[in-house]
Amino acid sequence: MGKGQELYKKAKKIIPGGTQLLSKRPEQFLPDNWPAYYQKAKGVEVWDLDGKKYIDMSIMGIGACILGYADPDVDKAVSKAIQLGSMSTLNCPEEVELAELMCELHPWADMVRYTRSGGECAAVAIRIARASSGKDKVAVCGYHGWHDWYLAANLGDTSKLDGQLLPGLQPKGVPRQLKGSVLTFNYNKEQFDKILLEHGKELGVIIMEPARGHDAPLEFLQYIRKKATELGIVLIFDEITSGFRMTCGGIHMLYGVNPDMAIFAKSISNGYPMGIILGKKSVMDAAQESFISSTYWTERIGPTAALATIKKYRKEKVDVYLINMGKKIKKIWQEQADKAGLKLHISGIDTLGHFEFDYPNNLAIRTLFTQMMLEKGFLAWFQFKVSYAHKDKHYKLYEKALGEVFPVLAKCQKEGTIEKMLKGPIQTTGFKRLVD
């Protein structure tokens, strides 16, 4: 067992759930054998606690490092901000420059507020939207973090959020009085219409991801926009995952459908904590009538990192690069699967591609895939979040490794020996209590 797994065993005894983010639980990748902790990360390379180096062909800090780990330009700007003092009694001017930049990139918007994480952004946006519309009920489509307002959807029926990225989210500790305050829908007009029919009068907010695994149907987005305007409902697009992936700004700009508010977090500041709530003046003004205030929302590193990230992204047309490299990886997956005679189902918008092995024991095959790729020096999973630091040389090495691993998976699948090959349990999915 490596040092990382040893440390993780200790962590689970003193940190409930082991990590601070479900998606970083080693059990999701390779139970008992995932390196779990890193000592250094640069570009697309990650060094574990034993000094082993891996190429990250998985989720790149859960999509928080769009330019690659420890990007030199962002880090230079951040180092300067640290040297100049990251905090003071006065405010940092970067807040204003960033507000201007975000409004310039999104001409429909006039104002911003800031937080330092995505879930916080959603909570602030919901508060402002409720204050602005004067109506409490919220319709949600997608994943929007861990706060009470969102988990309230699962009060009474813990499966309501199951279709929205993470199944099994338990609302224990969320006040039961919030039951019925949040209603869920998918990219589906009947479900949305049912909410309008049953709760139309009390519905003050619609929050949705304009794209997740795939683009939302355009007519559906247009319909939601139309209904929100007609009924005086504030429409929020959650761009925390979809933003700055397919274009320099929110993905909604590609669709030509503008929300009243949009929220951004991990795609904007390359690994430094930052969250932006962007909105029309008519809605954002309500923030003055509700107490929304936090000390660390005023520190300097977040806005400095966001400015450096977005400016570099814009100047170097990172979106064009990401789309091209995203398409390439899908092609590599398909070609290698065909060569090996493996059935693979590939999906996802181009810069957030993923695949499933098209067999009933998909999870077991996925686990063996991650295990074998790890042995070859890759952090590899069924999802891949491409970054600006992924270059053709990394793809070539990955492609070669796939050329060796996929045929073994195909052979083991034929012989029924996938599970026999595993050195630990099958990877887990969704939220559940960890047993030691």
Ligand SMILES: Cc1ncc(COP(=O)(O)O)c(C=O)c1O
């Ligand atoms: C669409 C979306 N909303 C909200 C969040 C929550 O952000 P955070 O994990 O920074 O709290 C995420 C995180 O994955 C997300 O993808």
